[in-house]
Amino acid sequence: MAAVRTIRIEENVLADNDASAAAVRSMLTAAGTTMINFMSSPGSGKTTLLTALIPALKDEMRIRVMDVDIESALDAQRVADATGVEALQIHNGGLCHIDADMVARALAQYPQAVTDTDLLILENIGNLVCPAEFDTGAHKNVMILSVPEGDDKPLKYPLMFSVCDLVLINKIDTLAYFDFNIEAAKQRIRRLNPGAEILCVSAKTGEGLDAVCDWVRKACSEQMKVRI
Amino acid sequence: MAKDSDIIRSELPLRIIELKESVLEDNNKDAQELRETLRSRKTCLINLMSGPGSGKTSTLLALQPYLEGRIRWGVMEADIDSDVDAKTLLQAGIPAVQLHTGGMCHLDADMTRQGLRALSSITDTDLDLVVLENIGNLVCPAEFDTGAAVNMTILSVPEGDDKPAKYPLMYEACDLMVINKIDAMAVFDFDKEKVERYAKLRNPDIRIFYISAKTGEGVAALAEEILAQVTKWNA
Numbered sequence: 001m002a003a004v005r006t007i008r009i010e011e012n013v014l015a016d017n018d019a020s021a022a023a024v025r026s027m028l029t030a031a032g033t034t035m036i037n038f039m040s041s042p043g044s045g046k047t048t049l050l051t052a053l054i055p056a057l058k059d060e061m062r063i064r065v066m067d068v069d070i071e072s073a074l075d076a077q078r079v080a081d082a083t084g085v086e087a088l089q090i091h092n093g094g095l096c097h098i099d100a101d102m103v104a105r106a107l108a109q110y111p112q113a114v115t116d117t118d119l120l121i122l123e124n125i126g127n128l129v130c131p132a133e134f135d136t137g138a139h140k141n142v143m144i145l146s147v148p149e150g151d152d153k154p155l156k157y158p159l160m161f162s163v164c165d166l167v168l169i170n171k172i173d174t175l176a177y178f179d180f181n182i183e184a185a186k187q188r189i190r191r192l193n194p195g196a197e198i199l200c201v202s203a204k205t206g207e208g209l210d211a212v213c214d215w216v217r218k219a220c221s222e223q224m225k226v227r228i
Numbered sequence: 229m230a231k232d233s234d235i236i237r238s239e240l241p242l243r244i245i246e247l248k249e250s251v252l253e254d255n256n257k258d259a260q261e262l263r264e265t266l267r268s269r270k271t272c273l274i275n276l277m278s279g280p281g282s283g284k285t286s287t288l289l290a291l292q293p294y295l296e297g298r299i300r301w302g303v304m305e306a307d308i309d310s311d312v313d314a315k316t317l318l319q320a321g322i323p324a325v326q327l328h329t330g331g332m333c334h335l336d337a338d339m340t341r342q343g344l345r346a347l348s349s350i351t352d353t354d355l356d357l358v359v360l361e362n363i364g365n366l367v368c369p370a371e372f373d374t375g376a377a378v379n380m381t382i383l384s385v386p387e388g389d390d391k392p393a394k395y396p397l398m399y400e401a402c403d404l405m406v407i408n409k410i411d412a413m414a415v416f417d418f419d420k421e422k423v424e425r426y427a428k429l430r431n432p433d434i435r436i437f438y439i440s441a442k443t444g445e446g447v448a449a450l451a452e453e454i455l456a457q458v459t460k461w462n463a
Contacts, residue, residue, distance in 0.1 A: 042279040042366050042395060043387025070367070072393050094397065096333060096367035126394070128280050129308065129333035129365050148386035148409065149281025155310040156364065157280065159331065171386065177412050 017134055021100035024107070024137025028114060034223040035120040036216065037138035039160065041153075042126030044146035045170045047075045049203040049212075050121060051082035056213050058085055061118035061220060066090055066106060068098045068125050075123060088113065097130035098122070100137040119220055128153070132160040140219050146171040147180045154188035161192045166199065166215055173202040242318060244311055244326045245346045247339045255372055259337035262375030272357050272461040273340070274454070275376035277398065279391070280364035282384035283408040285313045286441035287450075288359060289320055294451030299458055301357040302350075304343040306335050313361065323351045334368035335360065337375040357458050366395040377461045380404040385418045392426035399430040404437065406450060411440040 028035050038046050047067075054063055065087040067076040076089035090106050092098055103122065107113055113120055122138060124131045143164040145153055148171060154161045161167065167189050169182060186198050197215065201208035266273050278284050288303060295301055302323035305313040314326035325346045329335065335343075340360055347358060360376065362369045381402040383391050386409060392399045399405065405427055407420075420438075427434050437453065439446035 041281060041364070041387075042391055043384075069394055071396065072390075074390055074393060094367075094371075096365070125367065126279070127333070127365055127367050129331075129363060130368065133331070146281075146386065148384065148412070152310075152312055153280055155312055156307050158309050174386070174412070174415050177415055 017099050017101065020104055021135035021137040024100050024104050025139065027107075028120065028137065028139070029223065029226055031114045032224060033114055033117050033120050034140075034220045035122060035136075035138040036140045036142055036219065037122045037124055037136045038142050038144065039124045039128075039131045039164070040126060040144035040146070041128050041149055044126070044144045044149060045203050046123050046126070046144055047078050049144060049168065049170060049201070050079055050123060052203045052206060052209055053212060053216070054079070054083040054085055054121075056209065057119070057216060058083065060217075062116060063119045063121065064088065064113045064117045065121045065123060066103075066113065067123045068092055070094050070125070079123075086112075092125070096125060096127050097134050098124055098136055099134040103137050119216065128157040128160045132157070132163050139223055140165045142166045142168060144168045144170050145185065147174050147178050150178075151181050151185035151188070154185065154192055158192050161189050161196070164193065164196055165219075166197045168212065169198065169200045170203055172200045172207060173205045242311060242314060242326065243346060243350060244314075244328060245343060246328050246330060247332075247335075247342050255336045255338075259373035259375040262337045262341055263377065266375065266377065267461070269354060270462040271355055272378070272458040273344075273374070273376040274357065274359045274378045274380055274457070275362060275369075275374045276359055276380050276382070277362045277366070277369045277402070278364060278382035278384075279366045279387055282364075282382045282387060283441050284361050284364070284382055285316055287382060287406065287408060287439065287447075288317065288322070288361070290439070290441040290444060290447045291451050291454065292320060292322060294448060295357070295455070298455060299356040300351075300353055301359065302347050302355050303359045303361060304340070304347055305361045306343070306363050308332070308363065323347065323355075325350065329363060333363055333365050334372050335362055335374055336372045340374040340376075356462060357454070366391065366398050370395070370398040370401045378403050378457050380406065382406045382408050383423070384409040385412050385416050388416075389419045389423040390426065392423060392430055396430045399427045399434060402431070402434060404453065405434050407436065407438045408441055410438050410445060411443045
């Protein structure tokens with residue numbers, strides 16, 4: 001079983017988050033580490049997606065995961081057990097988001113996540129509101145919208161859909177059970193964020209995962225080019 | 229699912245209220261004052277909370293046939309943006325106002341008071357029940373007392389049975405827990421025993437109702453519970 005470490009961090013109210021985020025990003029870039037921030041509602045499938053995605057990529061890159069949760073270690077343990085990669089559980093003491101300063105302090109306690117890692121995955125708190133407001137220092141933001149949540153979510157949580165580079169429409173294996181119009185969802189996302197890529201997946205059946213892997217590979221290789 | 233271009237067929241106007249951020253330091257005190265005001269007015273306020281997309285609005289629509297004619301009720305729909313939920317309720321003939329939080333992730337007692345004022349301006353009579361449909365968020369709304377008589381949370385089957393373990397404060401703060409979308413139980417790995425154990429670990433007094441807002445299963449029992457809560461509060 002791969003190790004899970006737990007780190008408790010508290011909010012630093014004085015931090016200038018954008019400056020901290022830029023510092024985290026440039027430190028990671030210099031080390032050749034690409035950081036991707038995964039955000040979504042509770043229960044839309046972040047952990048399941050990661051447990052499907054990581055095994056498909058872990059032979060070609062060194063991957064580590066930081067899981068943020070209010071107090072349980074369920075996700076980090078699930079990721080570590082299912083994928084064999086090291087997962088870091090960050091407890092943020094009940095806060096609704098993670099900011100760049102919290103990431104910086106977690107990385108200071110866990111330097112391998114910078115020095116021995118090609119892809120650093122941040123699994124944010126399940127919340128469509130607050131995480132969108134805080135740049136974590138990640139190179140890319142991914143948000144997951146699951147079919148049972150409904151195609152109206154971009155209308156109700158516009159900031160989240162505006163700040164992401166990739167939107168994954170997950171649980172497409174359940175499309176027959178729910179009224180979810182993929183075209184309507186895509187239009188609403190594009191209206192907010194014309195540059196966002198949108199991919200449909202089922203983390204459960206594996207449908208569409210190849211395209212997500214390709215997107216992650218591309219994100220990592222872009223980062224390597226920046227470094228060189 | 230509501231469309232962007234839906235036309236309101238209700239006679240009630242769609243009213244969108246841009247909430248002002250509260251300046252009050254002590255939300256708990258303010259919430260207590262609001263609760264006392266509501267008690268003297270015989271209005272039961274239910275604060276309905278859940279993650280995005282677990283079916284808050286659909287549950288209210290499913291409850292309507294059981295509540296109509298028995299109590300006078302109205303809904304405050306809180307959202308960061310958009311007016312889809314209030315439109316949906318107005319189309320169904322439920323008095324509703326849309327509250328915009330301007331990006332805020334929760335409502336506090338003062339924002340709730342602003343919403344109540346707006347709702348009373350579109351209804352002629354005092355309401356027996358007001359439902360505040362909070363921002364879709366399992367974290368922040370749990371931290372703020374809105375002045376409600378009853379806190380109610382919805383967990384939908386597709387979200388998973390581990391949510392009470394991951395968002396403990398929400399389940400501690402709630403009197404009623406509704407498990408929605410039980411018609412989709414066959415499609416998801418959802419363990420009823422596990423979800424009840426996690427929830428009761430946090431809150432032994434929490435009362436759990438299984439419903440499908442889509443098929444109507446279990447909604448009658450939930451409606452009876454809500455009517456009993458209203459009767460108790462307004463006695």
